[in-house]
Amino acid sequence: MAVEVILPRVDMDMTTGKFTRWFKNEGDAVDRGATLFEIETDKAAMEIDAPASGVLRGVSAKPGDELPVGSVIAWIYAPDEPYAGAAAPVARPSLATPAPAGGATSEQRRVESVAEAASPPRGVRATPQARAKARESGIDIAAINGSGPRGRVQVGDVVARATTIAAEQGERIAQGAGESRPVAIGEAKAAFTGGGAAAPEIPAVDFAKFGPVEIMALSRIKRISGPRLHAAWVNIPHVTHCDEADITDLDAFRKQLDDEAKADKKAPYRVSLLPLLMKASVTTLKEFPTFNAALAQGGDALILRRYWNIGVAVDTAEGLVVAVVKDADEKGVIELARELGALSAKAREGKLLPSEMQGATFTISSLGGIGGTAFTPIINAPEVAILGVVRSKTAPVWDGAAFRPRLMLPLCLSYDHRAIDGAAAARFCRHLAQTLADMRRALL
Amino acid sequence: MVAPARILSFAEAIREAMAIAMDADEHVFLMGEDIGVYGGAFQVTGDLVHRYGEERVMDTPISELGGAGVAVGAALNGMRPIYEFQFSDFAMLATEQIVNQAAKLRFMLGGAVSVPVVFRMPSGSGTGAAAQHSQSLQAWFAHIPGLKVIEPTTPREAKGMLLAAIADPDPVMIFEHKLLYKTKGPVPEGYYTVPLNKAAVVRPGADLTIVASGLMTVRTLEAAATLEQSGVDAEVIDLRSLRPLDIGAICESVKKTSRLMCVYEGVKTMGIGAEISSAVAESEAFDFLEAPIIRLGGADAPIPYSPILEKASAPQVADIVEAARKLATGAV
Numbered sequence: 078m079a080v081e082v083i084l085p086r087v088d089m090d091m092t093t094g095k096f097t098r099w100f101k102n103e104g105d106a107v108d109r110g111a112t113l114f115e116i117e118t119d120k121a122a123m124e125i126d127a128p129a130s131g132v133l134r135g136v137s138a139k140p141g142d143e144l145p146v147g148s149v150i151a152w153i154y155a156p157d158e159p160y161a162g163a164a165a166p167v168a169r170p171s172l173a174t175p176a177p178a179g180g181a182t183s184e185q186r187r188v189e190s191v192a193e194a195a196s197p198p199r200g201v202r203a204t205p206q207a208r209a210k211a212r213e214s215g216i217d218i219a220a221i222n223g224s225g226p227r228g229r230v231q232v233g234d235v236v237a238r239a240t241t242i243a244a245e246q247g248e249r250i251a252q253g254a255g256e257s258r259p260v261a262i263g264e265a266k267a268a269f270t271g272g273g274a275a276a277p278e279i280p281a282v283d284f285a286k287f288g289p290v291e292i293m294a295l296s297r298i299k300r301i302s303g304p305r306l307h308a309a310w311v312n313i314p315h316v317t318h319c320d321e322a323d324i325t326d327l328d329a330f331r332k333q334l335d336d337e338a339k340a341d342k343k344a345p346y347r348v349s350l351l352p353l354l355m356k357a358s359v360t361t362l363k364e365f366p367t368f369n370a371a372l373a374q375g376g377d378a379l380i381l382r383r384y385w386n387i388g389v390a391v392d393t394a395e396g397l398v399v400a401v402v403k404d405a406d407e408k409g410v411i412e413l414a415r416e417l418g419a420l421s422a423k424a425r426e427g428k429l430l431p432s433e434m435q436g437a438t439f440t441i442s443s444l445g446g447i448g449g450t451a452f453t454p455i456i457n458a459p460e461v462a463i464l465g466v467v468r469s470k471t472a473p474v475w476d477g478a479a480f481r482p483r484l485m486l487p488l489c490l491s492y493d494h495r496a497i498d499g500a501a502a503a504r505f506c507r508h509l510a511q512t513l514a515d516m517r518r519a520l521l
Numbered sequence: 522m523v524a525p526a527r528i529l530s531f532a533e534a535i536r537e538a539m540a541i542a543m544d545a546d547e548h549v550f551l552m553g554e555d556i557g558v559y560g561g562a563f564q565v566t567g568d569l570v571h572r573y574g575e576e577r578v579m580d581t582p583i584s585e586l587g588g589a590g591v592a593v594g595a596a597l598n599g600m601r602p603i604y605e606f607q608f609s610d611f612a613m614l615a616t617e618q619i620v621n622q623a624a625k626l627r628f629m630l631g632g633a634v635s636v637p638v639v640f641r642m643p644s645g646s647g648t649g650a651a652a653q654h655s656q657s658l659q660a661w662f663a664h665i666p667g668l669k670v671i672e673p674t675t676p677r678e679a680k681g682m683l684l685a686a687i688a689d690p691d692p693v694m695i696f697e698h699k700l701l702y703k704t705k706g707p708v709p710e711g712y713y714t715v716p717l718n719k720a721a722v723v724r725p726g727a728d729l730t731i732v733a734s735g736l737m738t739v740r741t742l743e744a745a746a747t748l749e750q751s752g753v754d755a756e757v758i759d760l761r762s763l764r765p766l767d768i769g770a771i772c773e774s775v776k777k778t779s780r781l782m783c784v785y786e787g788v789k790t791m792g793i794g795a796e797i798s799s800a801v802a803e804s805e806a807f808d809f810l811e812a813p814i815i816r817l818g819g820a821d822a823p824i825p826y827s828p829i830l831e832k833a834s835a836p837q838v839a840d841i842v843e844a845a846r847k848l849a850t851g852a853v
Contacts, residue, residue, distance in 0.1 A: 206779055209808035225812075225851060232779075232811055 079158060080129040082151040083227055084116060084144050087123050088431040092224060093145050094118055096138040097297075101127075103136045107153060114138070114150070119305075120431045122297050129153045134160050147202075147228025203230035210235040216242070276311070298396035309458040314494040317453040317465075318502040322510035324469060325484040327353060330516065338414065350466075350486075352413035354441055355387045357512040358464060359406045360519045362439055365505045369438045371459040372496055379461075379496055388437030388457055389417060391424040398424050399457055401437045445469065445486075454491045461496040464509075465489035486513065526677070526707035532565045534676035534708045535641075535697065538683040539566070539603060541712055543573055546601060549687060550577040552592055553605030553641070562607045563643055563702050589615035589640070593623045593692075596638040601687055608654045609642035609696065612662075623692040624667030635690040639683070645698040645736060645786055646835050652823035655831070657787035659734075660796070662694050663764040670764040671717055672696040672735040676706040678761060681715030689717065696763075698736040698786075720767035722774065726756035728849045729780035732771055732797055734760040737784045737836060744841035753849045763793060771797060772806035779811035780848050786835045789818025812853060817844050 095117040113127040131153040138150035211218040223230035335348040370379040385406040388399040400420035440457040454465035473480035557570040557580040570578040581588040592602040646655035673679040686693035738759040745755040783794030794816035820834040
């Protein structure tokens with residue numbers, strides 16, 4: 078019997094995935110376990126293996142398609158199994174039914190076109206409880222994208238659909254009321270003075286007019302991270318506060334740890350400044366819990382997170398990724414150093430799992446290995462602060478009697494001004510600088 | 522006031538039940554291979570031959586068909602025999618007496634007689650006794666109208682259910698997992714019974730329902746404790762009786778949790794779990810299901826002698842944890 082090839086859920090909160098490429102073509106022989114296709118979630122790109130051996134048939138997903146989890150995107154037939162062309166069996170076909178009166182979203186339309194291309198619909202995957210709920214609420218279960226395994230409609234999907242329908246109806250009523258109301262010219266002007274984030278577009282330019290050009294595709298990571306950085310940049314009122322920390326003693330200690338780490342007989346590793354920065358940051362974050370928070374939806378509350386997962390920006394050949402060290406407050410510097418080494422290596426190989434890139438409560442971006450005197454890091458939303466550090470340098474510091482050569486580390490803290498005030502940011506940086514100057518404070 | 526319970530082993534609790542029944546009713550007597558001076562293959566009858574004599578604790582020849590036939594005949598004539606199969610696997614030699622006579626005679630004779638016999642069935646794998654001495658054949662006998670098939674889990678239930686079985690007017694087969702004989706627990710003094718038709722919710726939970734019996738209930742409870750640590754709250758139902766099956770209790774639980782898993786040591790195919798899952802699918806609980814019903818049964822293979830393979834052929838705690846976690850987290 079033919080085996081479905083489905084768009085899998087690779088991440089707990091994933092509902093759709095972007096299909097990016099096939100490694101095999103229609104009619105090719107495939108082996109179970111061999112890489113068959115690639116998808117992108119909003120966090121990562123993943124290669125997916127063939128679920129069975131046989132011949133690839135009924136390929137319906139095309140690069141760029143955004144599909145719900147569980148969509149059937151092809152079939153694997155046994156080599157001798159008859160294949161009736163486009164009339165392949167289909168198990169998850171519900172989306173070809175007409176969209177509800179409110180009009181289909183663009184995503185639904187895309188999905189429908191894919192389902193139609195695959196073959197005629199037959200049946201809907203849904204749990205008994207979801208069916209009972211749909212019957213009860215008068216909802217057409219065939220119009221629902223299931224979030225369960227293989228696109229199965231779960232009761233939660235039916236409840237969500239009912240809520241959406243209710244909201245759409247409410248909106249239509251509100252819009253209907255607005256349409257018939259004439260707007261006076263003076264009123265329109267008064268309404269406009271508030272402004273908004275409707276940014277004017279940057280006009281397109283034909284660069285070839287001015288000289289030879291070459292097109293270089295953005296890397297996968299850049300294509301994913303770009304819109305997220307943009308969203309953070311335009312939605313969050315960023316302020317960057319700068320300070321510096323005396324790390325003369327800390328760096329001496331770090332060198333000592335690093336020498337021991339390199340000499341480790343079983344599994345040598347390295348100790349950079351980062352694990353120490355993480356440790357100091359956790360100490361300061363515990364003192365200033367609003368920096369470990371996220372803004373609640375609606376912006377009227379802060380969600381204080383009682384865990385300390387530190388994101389670390391890692392530079393890879395493909396672009397910037399943030400690896401997350403979980404429960405950094407429970408780990409010592411050596412454990413942090415080892416874990417960071419392992420995560421960075423995975424990041425550079427493009428092997429980070431979605432779970433290793435999410436759940437951060439605070440992020441550190443270090444350019445210390447390269448250089449610079451200061452920069453304005455973009456907050457890794459939905460966090461409310463990010464610490465940027467650049468290269469430390471020896472500078473003369475007045476100790477009350479004389480100038481002493483001290484190793485100074487510039488700190489650049491970008492914060493969300495909706496959640497954090499300037500004075501709090503200044504105090505946060507002072508506390509962090511004092512902790513770095515004397516790590517014994519992390520024991521307090 | 523109820524006397525405080527003592528701690529007894531499962532085997533001691535069964536022995537105590539038989540002694541209490543023999544003290545109370547002179548019609549009660551025991552039959553079986555090596556149950557006298559030797560004390561039984563699993564030392565369940567123990568010293569009873571010395572306390573009640575060879576007429577009431579009767580060693581039988583190595584003929585299960587003959588022994589069971591005598592027991593059924595004695596029951597027809599007003600006695601209350603308890604026949605011990607040395608290994609429940611040997612009950613196959615006596616199926617004519619159990620299935621065709623004991624289970625049928627009340628019906629064949631228009632209710633004029635009853636057959637109050639108890640068959641004790643030491644069962645299950647895990648003792649290195651290989652394919653012919655390790656089976657879990659509950660489903661075979663649960664298929665027969667006219668029989669009652671029970672499987673206690675704790676020493677307290679073993680005593681109370683055996684006393685209820687002895688008092689019951691119809692044939693009862695009591696499955697005793699061999700690995701439970703040495704397990705211990707509180708057992709009340711004196712005479713009491715535990716009903717033969719009621720399942721028990723032994724651990725309330727919200728995320729999924731796991732149905733098991735006997736040793737599998739013990740393993741499931743252990744698995745539930747592990748699952749709790751990772752945030753999965755399992756409701757555990759101990760069947761206690763396989764015929765009649767308390768489907769009502771299971772359905773009530775499924776309506777609450779929406780997810781059902783059956784754990785049983787008998788071979789998965791055509792097993793207890795098949796009956797439970799189809800009974801639930803036919804019931805009003807169907808509309809409450811949010812995932813397929815999962816059966817975690819014994820391997821479709823004769824129990825191997827190799828200890829590693831023997832272990833792999835029956836559900837272990839880790840298997841239950843894994844399957845339950847998948848079911849509860851929506852991975853199936």
